[in-house]
Amino acid sequence: MKLRPLVLVLMLAALSIAAKEDEYREMRELAAQHGPMERYGATGKLIAQDVSYMPSRPKDLDFFLDVYSSPHEGLQPVIVVIHGGSWINGTKENYNKVFNSKYLAGNGYVVFSINYRTLPEVRLKKQAEDCMAAVIWVKRHAKEYGGDPERVGALGGSAGGHLAALVAWASDDPWFKPTGYDGPLDSGVLAACLYYPVIDLDRTFRDNASFLGPAVLAPIAVRRFETYHQSLKHLSPVNHIDGNAPPTLFLTGDQDELKLYPHSVEFSRKLREAGVDSEVYTAPGKDHAFTAQYWEPEAVESARRTVEWFDRYLR
Numbered sequence: 001m002k003l004r005p006l007v008l009v010l011m012l013a014a015l016s017i018a019a020k021e022d023e024y025r026e027m028r029e030l031a032a033q034h035g036p037m038e039r040y041g042a043t044g045k046l047i048a049q050d051v052s053y054m055p056s057r058p059k060d061l062d063f064f065l066d067v068y069s070s071p072h073e074g075l076q077p078v079i080v081v082i083h084g085g086s087w088i089n090g091t092k093e094n095y096n097k098v099f100n101s102k103y104l105a106g107n108g109y110v111v112f113s114i115n116y117r118t119l120p121e122v123r124l125k126k127q128a129e130d131c132m133a134a135v136i137w138v139k140r141h142a143k144e145y146g147g148d149p150e151r152v153g154a155l156g157g158s159a160g161g162h163l164a165a166l167v168a169w170a171s172d173d174p175w176f177k178p179t180g181y182d183g184p185l186d187s188g189v190l191a192a193c194l195y196y197p198v199i200d201l202d203r204t205f206r207d208n209a210s211f212l213g214p215a216v217l218a219p220i221a222v223r224r225f226e227t228y229h230q231s232l233k234h235l236s237p238v239n240h241i242d243g244n245a246p247p248t249l250f251l252t253g254d255q256d257e258l259k260l261y262p263h264s265v266e267f268s269r270k271l272r273e274a275g276v277d278s279e280v281y282t283a284p285g286k287d288h289a290f291t292a293q294y295w296e297p298e299a300v301e302s303a304r305r306t307v308e309w310f311d312r313y314l315r
Contacts, residue, residue, distance in 0.1 A: 027095055027292060034295035037099050041300060044068045044105020048145065053114065053137035054180050062121075065114040065134060066092050067145050068105035075148035077314035079104050080135050080167070080189070081113040084158030084289070087127060088119045096195075099294035100155060103303040109310065110147035112138045116163070124235050125176070128166045132178040132187035135167055139186065151314045153191040153246075155306060158289060161197025165237035168192035169245045175234045189246055191313035193306040196252045196260050196288050199267045201236040207259045241270050247277035249309040251302045253286030260288065277313075281305045 047069050054063035069076070081104075083090045083097045092098075092113040101111040116130035139149040156164030170176065171188040178187055198204045233239045248271055250264035264280050271278035283290050283298040291299040 030293065031095065031295075037102055037294055040099075040295055041303065042099050042102035042106060042294070044070050044102040044107075044109075044111065046102075053134045056180055062115050062117045063130070063134075064092070065112050065138075066101070068101040068111040068113065069146060070105050070108070072108060072146060074146075075143065076108055076110050076146055077151040077153065077310065078138060078142050078147040078149065079109050079111045079153045079155055079310065080131075080138055080164075081111055082116070082131055082154065082156035082160035082164045082167070083113070084156065084160040084195075085118070087124060087159045087162075090118075090159070091115055094292075095294060096157060096289065096291040096299070097160070099291065099299070100157075100303060100306065104155075104307060104310070107307045107311075109307075110142065110145050112142075112145075112147075125231060126179065128163055128170075128235070129176055129179045131163045131167050132171055132176060133180050135171075135187040135189065136178055136181060136185050152189050153193070153310050153314055154189045155193040155195070156197065157195035157291065159198060161194040162199070162201070162237060164192055165194055165197055165199060165248075166235070166240070168248060169237055169240035169242075170234070172244070173234055173240065175231075191246050191310055192248045193309055194248060194250050194264075195291060195302070196256055196258075197237075197250065197264070198258075198260065199236070199263050200238040202232055203238075204258065204260070204263070238267060241267060241274060243275045245271060245274070245276045247309070247313050249279050249281065249305065251281040251283070251291075251305065253283040253288065253290045253298070255285055256288045258288050279309075 048067035050064045052058040052063050053065050057063055081097050081101050083094045092115050097113055101113045105111045114134040116127050142149040154164045154167045168189050250268050252261045252264040254261045268278040268280045286298050
């Protein structure tokens with residue numbers, strides 16, 4: 001029997017979600033063994049939960065965000081955090097993004113960690129537009145939480161790194177229409193930190209075609225539902241590398257099983273060649289999503305590097 005592409009996507013998504021549930025259970029057990037995030041420097045506090053950034057859909061969980069901060073006077077710089085999950089799962093509650101959020105908040109930032117819609121509900125374009133809409137909302141409401149709307153950065157990991165790169169490098173692309181908004185709006189940021197990001201979509205899919213799990217197959221299967229190669233010039237951040245990009249830090253393990261470490265090194269170099277400040281933090285011996293184990297020294301050091309990077313450009 002020949003499966004229709006959409007059925008295949010749904011089946012792959014279901015398998016991936018089931019695998020993720022097992023992974024999360026294991027992570028909870030490991031986290032309990034290693035102790036709370038505060039022990040590793042993540043001292044910021046959750047000050048607002050499940051705030052909608054989409055006024056037209058105030059009860060839709062996909063448009064919720066959480067806010068992290070710590071006691072401070074005046075307005076502090078703002079970071080928008082975008083979770084990963086192969087574009088098909090994950091939430092703002094992902095361990096590594098909670099750790100990033102608390103770590104940044106404990107170091108003087110107001111952090112907005114967001115949800116967004118995922119495959120197969122929406123295409124990649126809509127996911128980027130959700131994230132851009134969140135940045136617009138954050139800039140309009142940052143002061144309500146003690147944040148400075150004039151000093152905003154973005155952080156994301158894996159698929160979230162792909163989306164954060166689009167927010168940082170492609171917000172001026174008129175092809176993107178931030179969800180719920182009309183006309184040109186400011187969804188750009190002043191600095192970005194990208195954990196093991198997918199920067200060249202087509203190359204990443206091709207490089208990993210031999211050992212795929214469902215999490216990587218799903219975005220490939222969905223190609224039939226969008227004019228993939230026509231939209232690739234917009235959806236692939238590599239095509240937005242130019243001198244207008246904000247300073248960008250890459251943080252990647254040199255044993256990344258998705259072969260993304262060479263990408264981070266290459267694209268950081270291309271940014272520098274375009275006149276943009278860019279560096280790579282290399283987590284030696286670490287694979288993809290190494291920050292899920294927030295207690296590992298490399299995860300803690302990477303979080304420290306993000307604070308250092310944002311301090312350089314947002315303070």
